[in-house]
Amino acid sequence: MNTPLLQAEILxxxxxxxxxxxxxxLELHPGDIFGFIGPNGAGKTTTIKMLATxxxxxxxxxxxDGIDLIRYPREVRPLIGYMPxxxxxxxxxxxxxxxxxxxxxxxxxxxxxxxxxxxVLELTDLTEKRDAFVQGLSRGMQQRLCxxxxxxxxxxxLLLDEPASGLDxxxxxxxxxxxxxxxxxxxxxxxxxxxxxxLSDFCNRIGIMERSHLLISGDVETIxxxxxxxxxLLITPLKGVGASGPLREDxxxxxxxxxxxxxxxxxxxxxxxxTGGLSEQAALLRTLIExxxxxxxxxxxxxxxxxxxxxxxxxxxx
Amino acid sequence: xxxxxFPIHGRLRLxxxxxSVRSLLFNPVVVRDLRAQMRGTxxxxxxxxxxxxxxxxxxxxxxxxxxxxxxxxxxDAARSTLSIVEAQSQLQxxxxxxxxxxxxxxxxxxxxxxxxxxVGERQRLSLDLLVTTPLTxxxxxxxxxxxxxxxxxxxxxxSLPASALCVLLGGATLGDVFRTYLLLAxxxxxxxxxxxxxxxxxxTTLLAVIWSYVTVGIVVFGTFxxxxxxxxxxxxTDPGAVSPFTxxxxxxxxxxxxxxxxxxxxxxxxxxxxxxxxxxFAALIVRLMITASxxxxxxxxxxxxxxxxxxxIFLLGLLALVASQGMLQASPLGDDSTxxxxxxxxxxxxxxxxxxxxxxxxxxxxFLPGLFVPAAAPEDAPPGGVEETGVWETNAxxxxxxxxxxxxxxxxxxxxxxxxxxxxxxxxxxxGAFIAVRGSVVPLERYLETxxxxxxxxxxxxxxxxxxxxxxxLAACLVRRVSGARALAFGLFALLAALPIMGLxxxxxxxxxxxxxxxxxxxxxxxxxxxxxGQPQEIVALMAFPTAQAYVLGGIVGxxxxxxxxKADRRAAG
Numbered sequence: 001m002n003t004p005l006l007q008a009e010i011l012x013x014x015x016x017x018x019x020x021x022x023x024x025x026l027e028l029h030p031g032d033i034f035g036f037i038g039p040n041g042a043g044k045t046t047t048i049k050m051l052a053t054x055x056x057x058x059x060x061x062x063x064x065d066g067i068d069l070i071r072y073p074r075e076v077r078p079l080i081g082y083m084p085x086x087x088x089x090x091x092x093x094x095x096x097x098x099x100x101x102x103x104x105x106x107x108x109x110x111x112x113x114x115x116x117x118x119x120v121l122e123l124t125d126l127t128e129k130r131d132a133f134v135q136g137l138s139r140g141m142q143q144r145l146c147x148x149x150x151x152x153x154x155x156x157x158l159l160l161d162e163p164a165s166g167l168d169x170x171x172x173x174x175x176x177x178x179x180x181x182x183x184x185x186x187x188x189x190x191x192x193x194x195x196x197x198x199l200s201d202f203c204n205r206i207g208i209m210e211r212s213h214l215l216i217s218g219d220v221e222t223i224x225x226x227x228x229x230x231x232x233l234l235i236t237p238l239k240g241v242g243a244s245g246p247l248r249e250d251x252x253x254x255x256x257x258x259x260x261x262x263x264x265x266x267x268x269x270x271x272x273x274x275t276g277g278l279s280e281q282a283a284l285l286r287t288l289i290e291x292x293x294x295x296x297x298x299x300x301x302x303x304x305x306x307x308x309x310x311x312x313x314x315x316x317x318x
Numbered sequence: 319x320x321x322x323x324f325p326i327h328g329r330l331r332l333x334x335x336x337x338s339v340r341s342l343l344f345n346p347v348v349v350r351d352l353r354a355q356m357r358g359t360x361x362x363x364x365x366x367x368x369x370x371x372x373x374x375x376x377x378x379x380x381x382x383x384x385x386x387x388x389x390x391x392x393x394d395a396a397r398s399t400l401s402i403v404e405a406q407s408q409l410q411x412x413x414x415x416x417x418x419x420x421x422x423x424x425x426x427x428x429x430x431x432x433x434x435x436x437v438g439e440r441q442r443l444s445l446d447l448l449v450t451t452p453l454t455x456x457x458x459x460x461x462x463x464x465x466x467x468x469x470x471x472x473x474x475x476x477s478l479p480a481s482a483l484c485v486l487l488g489g490a491t492l493g494d495v496f497r498t499y500l501l502l503a504x505x506x507x508x509x510x511x512x513x514x515x516x517x518x519x520x521x522t523t524l525l526a527v528i529w530s531y532v533t534v535g536i537v538v539f540g541t542f543x544x545x546x547x548x549x550x551x552x553x554x555t556d557p558g559a560v561s562p563f564t565x566x567x568x569x570x571x572x573x574x575x576x577x578x579x580x581x582x583x584x585x586x587x588x589x590x591x592x593x594x595x596x597x598x599f600a601a602l603i604v605r606l607m608i609t610a611s612x613x614x615x616x617x618x619x620x621x622x623x624x625x626x627x628x629x630x631i632f633l634l635g636l637l638a639l640v641a642s643q644g645m646l647q648a649s650p651l652g653d654d655s656t657x658x659x660x661x662x663x664x665x666x667x668x669x670x671x672x673x674x675x676x677x678x679x680x681x682x683x684x685f686l687p688g689l690f691v692p693a694a695a696p697e698d699a700p701p702g703g704v705e706e707t708g709v710w711e712t713n714a715x716x717x718x719x720x721x722x723x724x725x726x727x728x729x730x731x732x733x734x735x736x737x738x739x740x741x742x743x744x745x746x747x748x749x750g751a752f753i754a755v756r757g758s759v760v761p762l763e764r765y766l767e768t769x770x771x772x773x774x775x776x777x778x779x780x781x782x783x784x785x786x787x788x789x790x791x792l793a794a795c796l797v798r799r800v801s802g803a804r805a806l807a808f809g810l811f812a813l814l815a816a817l818p819i820m821g822l823x824x825x826x827x828x829x830x831x832x833x834x835x836x837x838x839x840x841x842x843x844x845x846x847x848x849x850x851x852g853q854p855q856e857i858v859a860l861m862a863f864p865t866a867q868a869y870v871l872g873g874i875v876g877x878x879x880x881x882x883x884x885k886a887d888r889r890a891a892g
Contacts, residue, residue, distance in 0.1 A: 017798070049446075052446075052450050053449075053450065053618075054446055054449060054450065056618045073618060074452060074454070077450055077451065077452050078452050080450065082446070082447070082450040084443065084446050084447070086443050087443050087444060087446070087447060088441075088442030088443040088444045089442075089444070090350070090354060090442075090444065091354065092353070092354040092357045092358065093350065093353065093354055097350070097353060101346050101349070101350045102447075102451065104346035104349070105346050105448070105451035105452065105453045106451060106452060107452060146447075149447065
């Protein structure tokens with residue numbers, strides 16, 4: 001089918017005896033937004049820096065748009081936009097001058113640069129700050145400016161290392177929207193974060209990293225299906241804990257119910273591991289009501305990114 | 319087919335040229351830096367203060383050198399009738415004061431301007447943003463240098479009113495002033511490039527500034543001493559002889575202001591002004607410093623390492639050529655009685671050159687462990703291996719000496735590089751000596767004496783290099799950390815150089831009437847020739863034993879290392 005835009009195979013980085021990243025393999029296509037999750041010190045930044053041609057991998061290969069980035073880093077650099085987790089801005093430089101400088105570094109002519117600066121300022125909603133000094137911008141605006149800097153040369157791949165760290169909730173939402181929009185524009189984006197809810201909204205692929213290993217990576221749905229082959233239903237009887245015993249017994253006798261357990265708590269909710277599809281789920285509800293169970297809630301418990309993370313890293317964190 | 323080969327080659331050359339012009343004139347780093355530097359009122363305040371300082375210094379200098387105060391009392395004025403000669407010498411004194419001050423300012427300001435540039439970006443966490451752009455390391459560093467130099471140019475221009483006084487009052491001609499300004503600017507760029515290198519090498523701005531000042535101090539003081547020494551083509555007193563060596567020394571701002579820098583170097587029928595040669599040397603040195611900076615910056619994907627090695631070898635050879643020519647002119651050939659050694663002047667010249675070579679080796683000794691220690695542990699080597707990345711090399715690599723790797727930063731190329739450097743210096747020195755004696759009445763045997771002496775010195779240094787290299791490899795077997803291995807190699811070398819003979823030397827010296835100096839030198843048998851400079855008649859006798867000792871010790875260390883590795887292999891297999 002379509003060829004991957006970014007491909008990494010067994011990428012490894014060591015510093016003497018210390019292993020920073022152990023054999024990472026990735027494959028991303030245009031439009032993919034890859035969420036890189038892991039605690040601080042897991043090796044996310046090292047991986048992103050290797051892909052950004054800042055660190056030479058100890059071993060392994062990586063290509064971007066078919067170009068080997070270890071062998072031809074200079075040819076790869078125009079294809080990537082890199083935003084580090086911490087970055088400094090120059091004093092006494094205006095916003096448009098800052099962007100103009102980077103556009104010039106990407107060898108754009110004077111006319112091209114004027115158009116580029118206007119385009120990226122509009123995209124990142126900074127047009128009104130065009131003549132402001134960079135050091136006077138708020139943290140959120142500086143993050144957006146750095147993102148604007150990444151976009152001056154219209155790269156195919158964006159490597160964003162903790163783009164929302166240290167931002168207030170409103171600025172976070174703005175950055176998230178911006179990243180989503182960039183994904184819709186067909187860019188391949190790698191976003192790292194140690195905060196899960198940040199990524200769950202807009203990533204279609206995730207990778208979980210822990211202690212220099214990439215524990216799992218792929219589509220969010222595929223990963224959830226892998227980790228949770230059965231669907232989890234939560235059924236709450238109207239009469240609370242008293243009614244949950246008979247309900248559980250009834251449920252266990254039914255087909256396609258693997259297991260039913262009473263959850264801790266006062267409401268007597270029963271958690272059901274169910275192997276059937278949606279129509280079987282409807283039939284189950286009907287049968288329960290026909291048997292006289294008074295239910296006040298019947299919902300499917302969807303596994304979110306946080307559950308995935310906890311499930312994947314259980315036992316490895318400590 | 320052949321007809322198209324030329325245009326393509328030409329186009330490539332043109333593209334490279336366009337690239338260099340672009341990096342000099344249309345460099346975005348320069349535009350950005352100058353914008354930030356010149357913005358706001360602070361630059362005007364700075365320029366005002368600078369002008370005020372220069373004005374004060376000029377007035378003070380005038381008062382000091384002419385003995386006339388700005389507001390003379392009537393009796394002083396009555397006595398102040400001077401002869402033209404006195405007035406001329408006083409005004410020359412004023413010229414030296416003014417330009418000496420400028421030279422000092424350049425030595426103080428030029429390294430500081432660049433010393434903060436790259437380390438500042440690193441500390442501000444903005445360097446990564448620059449590195450991921452298509453800007454090459456060379457463009458980035460050239461940009462930083464040009465923006466600093468532009469500021470230096472501004473400071474020089476601002477000083478014109480003070481130096482114009484010299485022309486107005488008659489201490490110097492307009493030509494003198496322009497030429498001196500040109501040389502000062504060239505010297506300033508060279509010193510700024512030293513600052514740029516330390517800006518890439520140091521971890522903090524403070525360290526970069528300190529290292530830059532220390533190095534600039536050594537360079538300026540050292541070249542000034544060389545200029546003042548008996549090296550003909552350099553010294554103050556003999557106005558007749560100017561050699562390319564003078565032009566090299568004129569990179570020092572304090573030398574640049576002296577009248578010798580205004581002369582021309584004879585090249586057969588032609589006479590080339592000193593400043594032209596100085597500019598040529600400066601271009602080579604600045605390029606070397608920029609390449610060295612790019613290497614230290616550590617952005618991968620460039621060819622800084624091999625370029626640095628090529629340039630180093632070329633510059634070493636050129637330096638030896640230029641220096642030996644200057645030195646040979648210094649010895650008045652055919653007059654044995656001046657020196658009274660009873661040896662020929664060829665011997666004396668050989669002794670001086672050998673001494674220079676030994677001093678150069680002493681200077682590079684601290685860097686040798688870094689050059690010779692294998693850079694990476696075996697398990698770090700990528701599957702592609704050494705050929706692919708050019709950085710990795712296994713410690714147990716049996717082909718540890720490979721001439722084909724001489725331009726790559728790998729262990730196998732380290733000793734060949736050292737040998738090639740020695741060869742370049744030897745070849746350069748002999749060529750320089752040959753150029754200088756050609757046409758004069760030097761007997762051939764004197765030239766051969768020089769060749770012999772220099773060859774023995776080179777052999778001795780090659781032996782020390784071999785020993786150092788073997789020790790570094792041994793240290794890398796024993797200590798995994800590269801920094802630890804370097805320290806161990808250095809320590810082992812110091813021990814081997816000092817220890818084995820120490821006891822013997824003390825015993826033998828105690829029985830005789832010997833000075834403390836002999837005790838100390840006795841302890842450093844292997845390095846003895848390094849400290850016995852300037853006595854050419856002793857050099858052969860001094861070097862014979864330590865040279866043999868170095869080769870034998872090197873062989874023994876190599877055997878020990880081989881045994882250790884075989885033992886480790888057997889343990890791994892068992």
